Amino acid sequence: MxxxxxxxxxxxxxxxxxxxxxxxxxxxxxxxxxxxxxxxxxxxxxxxxxxxxxxxxxxxxLPGLIDLHAHLREPGQEYKEDLVSGLAAAAAGGFTDICAMPNTRPVNDTRAITEMLVHKSRAIGGTRLHPIGAITLGQKGDTLTEMADLKDAGAVAVSDDGHCVTRSDVMRRALEYSSTFDLPLIQHCEDHALTAGAQMHEGAVSTKLGLRGWPRVAEDVIVARDIILAEYTRAKYHIAHVSTMGAVRILREAKSRGINVTAEVTPHHLLLTDAALIGYDTACKVNPPLREDEDLLALRDALADGTIDCIATDHAPHSPLEKDCELSEASPGMIGLELCIPLMLGLVNKGVLPLARMVDALTRAPSKIAGLPRTEIxxxxxxxxxxxxxxxxxxxxxxxxxxxxxxxxxxxxxxxxxxxxxxxxxxxxxxxxxxxx
Missing domain, CATH: 2.30.40.10 (Urease, subunit C, domain 1)
Incomplete structure (x- = not known):
C-alpha cells in the first residue's frame, strides 16, 4: 500500500x-x-x-518487528506461498523485516537466487525481505557454498534449515568460512540418524498413538557438538527453533562462558505440547516436534531470562496436499506470521513473559543477530x-x-x-x- x-x-x-x-x-x-x-x-x-x-x-x-526465520516457498513452491502473499502476511503480522530460509526449489545456494529474491521483493515493496543462503550446496551437507558471493548478493546469514549439517568436519569448515565474512551460521539441530522415521516427540503420547518418536537427545547432541566447535572457531553460531530442556541447559552453560551463541524459539513451542497430536492433527506436526510440559516450561523460562535471545515464527506454509492426509505422510510446519503478536501477548497477559522482553525478542535481538539496522522509536x-x-x-x-x-x-x-x-x-x-x- x-x-x-x-x-x-x-x-x-x-x-x-x-x-x-x-x-x-x-x-x-x-x-x-x-x-x-x-x-x-x-x-x-x-x-x-x-x-x-x-x-x-x-x-x-512497537519498533518494527523482525522475524529471523520464515519460509516463503519462492522459488519453486509458489502454490504454498510466494513473495507477494508472504510479504503481505508479514506486513499484516506487524513485521517490517523478515529473513527467508533457503530451502526453496532450487535451494538458495547461489548468488543468482539471492539476487533474484532481493530484487523481486524490492519491486513488490512493503515488508523488507532478507535472504538467508544455504550452508552447503543443495543443502546436502557436503560442499560449502560460496558464502562471500551470497553475502555480496544480500544474504544476511547461512543455514541448511530443514537439514542438519551432521558431519563435524563440514560444520567446522562452515563455521570458519562464515566467520570470515561475519555471517551468522544458523543450525537446524537434528541428528538424522536418531530421528529416521519419527513422526513426533518420543514419549508417552507417541507410545499411546503408536507413532515412532523423535528423542530430545537428537537435538541436544548436535547443540552440544556445535557449541564446542563454535567456541573453537570463535564463529557466530545461532540455534534455530530450540525445543528441548536439554538444549536450553547446554545453551545457558555456553553463554555463561562467553561463547558467541544465540538461539530462537517459536510461538508454537511456547504454547503447545505433544498432547496436541492426540487427535492425529497434522497441523500440529512440526519440525522439531512439539515436546512435553517440562520442555515448554524450560523454553518459557529461558526466553524470559534472555538465555533464548529471540522469538521467530518459523512460518512454514503448506497446502492441503501436504496436510490433509495421514500424519505419517504430512509435511511438518505451521504458519505463524499473522498470529505471532496475539499469541505472544497471550503469554504476556498471563504473566509468563514480561512485555519488554517480548518486544526485545521481536526487535532488537533478531536485528543484532542478523546484523540488520535496529528498529527504534x-x-x-x-x-x-x-x-x-x-x-x-x-x-x-x-x-x-x-x-x-x-x-x-x-x-x-x-x-x-x-x-x-x-x-x-x-x-x-x-x-x-x-x-x-
Whole structure:
C-alpha cells in the first residue's frame, strides 16, 4: 500500500521500546521516512492539509518487528506461498523485516537466487525481505557454498534449515568460512540418524498413538557438538527453533562462558505440547516436534531470562496436499506470521513473559543477530513501526489470513491482540485502523 502522506501523526500511543528504555504515552510524528517528534505533546502545532492523524484508543506502538526465520516457498513452491502473499502476511503480522530460509526449489545456494529474491521483493515493496543462503550446496551437507558471493548478493546469514549439517568436519569448515565474512551460521539441530522415521516427540503420547518418536537427545547432541566447535572457531553460531530442556541447559552453560551463541524459539513451542497430536492433527506436526510440559516450561523460562535471545515464527506454509492426509505422510510446519503478536501477548497477559522482553525478542535481538539496522522509536530514527491494539479480540479464520496457506491449529480460536498498522521506511504497508477489530 503506497503512502502519499507528508506527515503522519500517531496520537496518544503507548510507545514501548526497551532498547531506549521507553514505555510511555506519547504522540509520534513521522515526516517522510523519519520519526521527527516523540513526546506527550509532540503533535501540538502539527496541522495542515497533508497531515494525517491516527488515533486508536489504548494502542501500543512497537519498533518494527523482525522475524529471523520464515519460509516463503519462492522459488519453486509458489502454490504454498510466494513473495507477494508472504510479504503481505508479514506486513499484516506487524513485521517490517523478515529473513527467508533457503530451502526453496532450487535451494538458495547461489548468488543468482539471492539476487533474484532481493530484487523481486524490492519491486513488490512493503515488508523488507532478507535472504538467508544455504550452508552447503543443495543443502546436502557436503560442499560449502560460496558464502562471500551470497553475502555480496544480500544474504544476511547461512543455514541448511530443514537439514542438519551432521558431519563435524563440514560444520567446522562452515563455521570458519562464515566467520570470515561475519555471517551468522544458523543450525537446524537434528541428528538424522536418531530421528529416521519419527513422526513426533518420543514419549508417552507417541507410545499411546503408536507413532515412532523423535528423542530430545537428537537435538541436544548436535547443540552440544556445535557449541564446542563454535567456541573453537570463535564463529557466530545461532540455534534455530530450540525445543528441548536439554538444549536450553547446554545453551545457558555456553553463554555463561562467553561463547558467541544465540538461539530462537517459536510461538508454537511456547504454547503447545505433544498432547496436541492426540487427535492425529497434522497441523500440529512440526519440525522439531512439539515436546512435553517440562520442555515448554524450560523454553518459557529461558526466553524470559534472555538465555533464548529471540522469538521467530518459523512460518512454514503448506497446502492441503501436504496436510490433509495421514500424519505419517504430512509435511511438518505451521504458519505463524499473522498470529505471532496475539499469541505472544497471550503469554504476556498471563504473566509468563514480561512485555519488554517480548518486544526485545521481536526487535532488537533478531536485528543484532542478523546484523540488520535496529528498529527504534526515537527522534531521528527511520520510521519502521508496528501499531497494536492489545485489547482487540478476533477469531482466527482462513478468510482473515493473507498467507496462501491456512495450516495452523489455531483456526477457529479467539485471540486477543491485533496489529492495526505497519510502517516501513515511513510508508504504511498495512492499515486496519479503519476496520473493525
Amino acid at each position: 503506497s503512502n502519499s502522506r507528508d506527515v503522519l501523526v500517531l496520537r496518544r500511543v503507548r510507545a514501548v521500546d526497551p532498547s531506549n528504555s521507553l514505555d510511555a504515552i506519547v504522540d509520534v510524528v513521522i515526516e517522510g521516512k523519519t520519526i521527527t517528534r516523540v513526546g506527550p505533546r509532540a503533535a501540538e502545532g502539527v496541522e495542515g492539509e497533508r497531515v494525517t492523524e491516527i488515533s486508536v484508543p489504548g494502542a501500543m506502538l 526515537k527522534e531521528g530514527a527511520e520510521a519502521n513501526l508496528t501499531l497494536v491494539d492489545p485489547a482487540a479480540s478476533w477469531t482466527v479464520s482462513a478468510d482473515r489470513l493473507r498467507t496462501k496457506s491456512k495450516n495452523t491449529p489455531f483456526l477457529g480460536q479467539t485471540v486477543t491482540g491485533k496489529v492495526v498498522l505497519t510502517i516501513v521506511s515511513g510508508t504504511v504497508v498495512f492499515d486496519a485502523t479503519t476496520k473493525p477489530a
